[in-house]
Amino acid sequence: MTKPTWDPAQYLRHAGHRARPFADLxxxxxxxxxxxxxxxxxxxxxxxVTAVLADRWPTARITGYDSSPAMLEKAQEYAGPTPGGGRLDFAHADAAVWVPEEPYDLIVSNATLHWVEGHLDAFPAWLDGVAPGGTFAFQVPDNIDAPLHALMRELAHSARWKNRLGHVLRREDSVHTPGVYLDRLARLGCAADVWQTTYFHVLQGEDPVLDWVKGTGLRPALTALADDPEAREAFVTEYRDLLREAYPSAPYGTVLPFRRLFAVATKEA
Incomplete structure (x- = not known):
């Protein structure tokens, strides 16, 4: 998988839909x-969504970690003291190698772990950094078999694109089954709550599913083709046409079914 570059403005175009799973978590x-x-x-x-944590825990000292300079630059507008007397800060960290340097009452991750290969192996170190009675909670997209991903992979592996894109997209095993997460967290001594939810997002505008995926799943392909605008436009156009057929518009908008997986693991006090 190619490590993607991120565009905060594109990602935030569907901020309301993307924030809802975090609230549910x-x-x-x-x-x-x-x-x-x-x-x-x-x-x-x-x-x-990091800022939402201060609404739930007003006095908390919160640190948001990310590996994208562009995302961290955008996040700085939320940094500083919070209305309830807490504080919100942001720092660079790669989730693939991050290890807690102090005890946390909550380690939370929103729509990130599917980008981290081998993330199950990081759970022991992360939970070692959770204080007794604290919680590790995360949600990830669980729809790698959905048309928006299946069609992307099919196109990337086609004769025209496989040499340039056949290796760049997320692997099909980037998210495990709910049972795998439950078993791993329970064996690490946590009371684990794992579930799935399918959201039916009603999107507006022209080619809204393409617009959605440009902010997330398509980023590795866009990054790989960044030095060739003509090829990038050609790939996006082919993919757009496939999405139009898979996600037809209706008078009220375009429906994007989107399944997500949630886990809340709490250590003994």
Whole structure:
């Protein structure tokens, strides 16, 4: 997989839809043991949902971590003291190698771990960094078999594109089954709650599914073709035509079914 470059403006074009799963995840996180609590948001992106943590835990000291300079630059607008007396900061970190340097009452990750190969192997070190009674919680897209990804892979492996794009997209095993996550977290001594939800997003505008995926799943292909604008436009056009057939528009908009996987793992107090 090619490490993608990120475009905060493109990602935020569907901010409302993308923020809803994070709210649903936080709704299942129990009370935190610290006073004030210490929170890490791993893969914070542009910081808009990281800021929501301060609404739930007003006194918390929160650090958002991300490996994208562009995302961190955008996130800085949320940095500083929070209205409840806490603080929100952002720092560079690669989730593939990040290890907690202090105890956290909550380590949370929103739509990030599917980009981190071998993330299951990181769970022991992350949980070692969770305080007794604290929680590790995450959600990831669980739709690698959906048309928007299947068609992208099919096109990338076609005769025209396979030499340039056949190796750049996310692998089909980038997210494990719910049972795998439940078993791993439970064996690490946590009370684990794992579930799936399928959202039916009603998107507006011209080619809205393409616009959505330009902010996320398509980023590796866009990055790989960044030095060849003509080829990049040709690939996007072919992919757009496939998406139009797979996700037809209706008078009220275009429906994008989107399944996500959630996990909340709490350590013994």
């Amino acid at each position: 936080l709704a299942r996180v129990p009370g935190l043991p610290g006073d004030p609590p210490r929170i890490a948001d791993l893969g914070c992106g542009p910081g808009n």
